[in-house]
Amino acid sequence: MTLIRNAWYAAAWSHEIQRTLLARTILQEPVVLFRREDGEPAALADRCPHRFVPLHRGTLKGDTVECGYHGLCFNAQGACTHNPHGNGLIPRMAQVRAYPLVESQGVVWIWMGPPELADPATIVRFEPLEDDRFETVHGYLHVNANYQLISDNLLDLTHGQYVHPMFRNAAGPAAMEESPVSGDTVWARFVRRDQLPNQYFRMLGFPPEQRGDHRNFMRWNPPGNLLLDVGMTAVGGRPEDGLSIPTTHLLTPETETSSHYFWAMSRNFRTDDRVLSDELLRVGIDIFNNEDKPVIEAQQAYMQSETDLFKMKPILLSTDAPAVRARRILKERAEREQRQGAAVPVPVHAK
Amino acid sequence: MTLIRNAWYAAAWSHEIQRTLLARTILQEPVVLFRREDGEPAALADRCPHRFVPLHRGTLKGDTVECGYHGLCFNAQGACTHNPHGNGLIPRMAQVRAYPLVESQGVVWIWMGPPELADPATIVRFEPLEDDRFETVHGYLHVNANYQLISDNLLDLTHGQYVHPMFRNAAGPAAMEESPVSGDTVWARFVRRDQLPNQYFRMLGFPPEQRGDHRNFMRWNPPGNLLLDVGMTAVGGRPEDGLSIPTTHLLTPETETSSHYFWAMSRNFRTDDRVLSDELLRVGIDIFNNEDKPVIEAQQAYMQSETDLFKMKPILLSTDAPAVRARRILKERAEREQRQGAAVPVPVHAK
Amino acid sequence: MTLIRNAWYAAAWSHEIQRTLLARTILQEPVVLFRREDGEPAALADRCPHRFVPLHRGTLKGDTVECGYHGLCFNAQGACTHNPHGNGLIPRMAQVRAYPLVESQGVVWIWMGPPELADPATIVRFEPLEDDRFETVHGYLHVNANYQLISDNLLDLTHGQYVHPMFRNAAGPAAMEESPVSGDTVWARFVRRDQLPNQYFRMLGFPPEQRGDHRNFMRWNPPGNLLLDVGMTAVGGRPEDGLSIPTTHLLTPETETSSHYFWAMSRNFRTDDRVLSDELLRVGIDIFNNEDKPVIEAQQAYMQSETDLFKMKPILLSTDAPAVRARRILKERAEREQRQGAAVPVPVHAK
Ligand code: FES
Ligand code: FES
Ligand code: FES
Structure with missing residues (x-):
């Protein structure tokens, strides 16, 4: 399965990019990220063209990165601006790739394909990350699995019944609705009406004895942008009047078989409650790290290095729709990119 | 070297199989083992056909295994008995392989070949495991080496002199007898007459000053069934009148280059002595783990992934006969199985 | 890139070889080293021809190595001298390769090519290791990188400015001189005249306020022999009148992508000062292990298993000359050896 290059991927949460050198491999390419003096983020290929030492081992000086081995300096556009040796002439090939970045919604988005195709208008919008009525906590985890195994997990809303005790419903897994289709957007949805709250909503303060409507609306946009609108209202109530706790999931392939998983939990209630924020962060880390990640990594381990699930002829259930x-x-x-010759190049020195 | 499928292998000691899910890879296939409510053991392919999550991560409910990801249930025959989603119909392909098992002699034996060829009558008999006059302690270790390197070790009775200080004899290694042949059974034997006891027999209570006859009779049956009758009698005495401490060795390939090694030490004396049982367990663990395993794993490491010793043109000593x-x-x-098309299939998704 | 066999390599510092069995892989071959009773060093292939157990797991008895598995004994010439089994006849093929060794300058040199080509006269001389006016401390480290990445590091005298804070000069990296050429000897040199001492020379006792001339003369001989004459004199002074602290660097390929790195720091001052010796040992370990090794290993990691730097089309700086x-x-x-059919053979059992 070929990775998709012509897309915006989350490279980091905004708060991760500081006046320091952050190394992160994205679509199999080593990248070094930093913030310029004017506050703009920058991303360069993390490999000095002189002797192939990672630039993140060097030093950020002003808006340039000084290589830690022999001191060549590269600016935020990847141009070599200083050669401290000999006559100081800068070799013509002394430059590294700079990647287009856009910072929005608290995310630093990176474009790994040809820069001329990078259109910021195609960045997916996540309302809870932009809307002041929501308070948000942010998390990150590294998963040793192809990123599609993570979106499989998220698009099957029934897995909570088995994987997450906190989401379990005594009546069994929810019945997923027929998913609406709209261009490249895929939905997975269920509503459970007239229910007692599960452990999660009780923790969030929904009265344990009160019945309500519990909704789970997952929206997926390629390649790895997912927004789950989850909430509980009084029976028959309007979403905006109840508890809303939407979660954002941004999946960025590190390699074919490993992924960066950025997640955020927003909420429209008790937005000033720092204790609740800490508790949600703790719950999020616990659920994603201890409940989802092991099952997804076990899948990949059993699939060995296969990344095309369909080649393994899985049986299909109604909840897989x-x-x-999304996989289709x-x-x-990916096939379109390959036809256009824009597919992921084999890393130059890979064997 | 191709592994042999049409054979009974020890999958576990009986006491290892409980009302829980035990994962064990056998002949390169992941297997999940459990005990049914009626006490019978069961073994299934440890991979859910839905999304390839190992079933041992799920839950044993009655006689069925509920997959831990989306709740499909499989019974001890491998049939899917419950689909909690949609209309609940069970997809035709929703089944996993069930392996024939036989429980006898305190061992759960598994048949990895075509079930129609599984004949329990061909299970090798280990008298000390069946005979009430013997008390037995059981052990297990995992060895990163082809199982034949372990039987090489066991069939060469002289290695004790160099590998195990406790078995060392001041007079040098024993002279192995010409081995009798009987069908597929291979023997390796020595008797040392009129000897002082070595450290092992002194520990077992043989008087340090008393001379006696020390015998070591190893019996091998394919693929990895070994019984060592070891004992010491008064000079000229009958085996049944002296100390007998036979050991059982069951070798089960995990992969081409790793093995499950089940061992048991039985004895016909002080059978109620729990302190002696604990001491023998400790000695067995020490000897197998700390003395045999390192040398065998070093061999495999030096052979890299080669498993056919003969291809490496070893020199041969008389003790190798x-x-x-056994290797022949x-x-x-293996060649017969391959001609019959019953050889180990390449795992479906192996690269 | 093929490794070079017809050359003397440092196998060990003399003090490492004692009356014990030392295992070390050299040019991809496992070697066991020991000292004979007469004090001469010996080196054998570290693999018993019987069952391929490493000989270093056995026992040194007199001048022979007794295999730890079944007791075959091999003398310092690799001949099997004792078979404790059966009729005791020694199988014709029971021998292991013995490698030519020369002990000189405190180094045990090994010859991995055809023995008839081994000429001790071609061993490179390191004056500071032989001259009584110098006191020397010795170190060793293992580097997960091709040995040429280490000589690249050493032949570029400017890296100290970026990699080693202790050698940093406020005026920037030194200007390297045009390198003289002399047969197969390569030089890299700089002299900084009329300088204040850097942190290193201050530590060595050069007065902080006194200006002087600081020289760095690196001499390289194939395949991995480097001598750095580094010192500081009064301005215009003669080297023999100032501080000399020459360092020896002996690089021995373990595999294509890992190396043994033997280093020594000699000095012509305070030669009886044990505290200074200890301090220099500490500094050497710190610099080589904590500053050079990480950058060199990062290079190799980014190059994956490539060992021919030029294939990766690096940009070249004047300091790379x-x-x-040396690489040419x-x-x-290597090409000459290959034409002569003496290139590194593929290890017999490598896959
Ligand atoms: S490796 Fe970056 S300047 Fe040399
Ligand atoms: S993976 Fe087993 S039910 Fe889905
Ligand atoms: S392996 Fe060395 S004597 Fe048997």
């Missing part, structure tokens, strides 16, 4: 649709869209995208 | 004979029998077996 | 010259000489040597 959204994930299968990605497959078409 | 039994091990060479296994080679013929 | 000596290292490039090694390339010619």
